[in-house]
Amino acid sequence: MRVFPASLLVLALGRAAVGADPATAVYNHACAWCHGKDGRGDGPAAFSINKYLSPRPRDFTRGLFKLRSSPSGQVPTDDDLLRTLERGIPGYMPSFRGLTAGERRLAVTAVKRFFPGFATAHPTPIAVPPPPPADAAAVARGREAYAAAGCAACHGERGRGDGPSAPALRDSDGLPIRPADLRYPARFKGGAEPADLYRTLMSGLDGTPMPSYASAFEDPRAPWDLVAYLGSLRRR
Known part of the structure; x- marks a missing residue:
């Protein structure tokens, strides 16, 4: 055989x-x-x-x-x-x-x-506070946070994963890596629920170009505002 x-x-x-x-x-x-x-x-x-x-x-x-x-x-x-x-x-x-x-x-x-x-590690989970209402004002602030944080450089102006930096992105092994198309949250590797998105923003994706944004915002509302804006990009 x-x-x-x-x-x-x-x-x-x-x-x-x-x-x-x-x-x-x-x-x-x-x-x-x-x-x-x-x-x-x-x-x-x-x-x-x-x-x-x-x-x-x-x-x-x-x-x-x-x-x-x-x-x-x-x-x-x-x-x-x-x-x-x-x-x-x-x-x-x-x-x-x-x-x-x-x-x-x-x-x-x-x-x-x-x-x-x-x-010997003692990893400490990042606290995820209760989400505020994802209303129109939060989405508008989130759009501003998206621009201020430079998200469009990788994810594109409309979240399609087609930003100007996207073609040159590499992971820690030097392999090409594609930014997420933010219109399709079902494809997100870390989960698509609001708490998942908040956690990903705060923790980053180690080994990839996606950094942690835990210290990027002065306004404590900004991470949740950004989550609200990402929700507005979803393809219905």
Whole structure:
């Protein structure tokens, strides 16, 4: 019987799970196909996923995570990692709600082992205050905040991801990366709810050109105003 190389890799991953501790067994079963047995983002499927374009499967050994509730430069919390597992990443990573809650926590344990910094880290989630009304005045202020923060340089004047800086953007691996088209929030990797957008603005997306805006605004209303403006860009 002819066995293709990819099949051999699948069999190898399956054999690696035999006799492994529970966290490693869950990881090898659910995650290693893309992220690799050693967590370096080099699993057998990784080479067919955006080989020359960001995002690639995450290299967990670097401790650089985009989707966090913690400030820029900190590792994610366990709840952040669980949220990513449960939600998936639109267009890139499926949801793993098919795993039990216990299995998802075991997968988080396995992921954290790949980066020693987790052992001593104490990530602190950014506080997300209750959103004020997203009325016309908030949208108008948000439009001004969008311009003042320079969002159009990457995302474009109308939020289409076609700003003048967009063609030259690169991630931390030097791969081309596309700014989000803000008209389609269902594609947002960190979630599309107002609280998700606020959190992304405050935390940034580490490893990408998207910085944290936690200290960018003097007016405390500005982040929520910007969220309101982003909501106005949605294609209905």
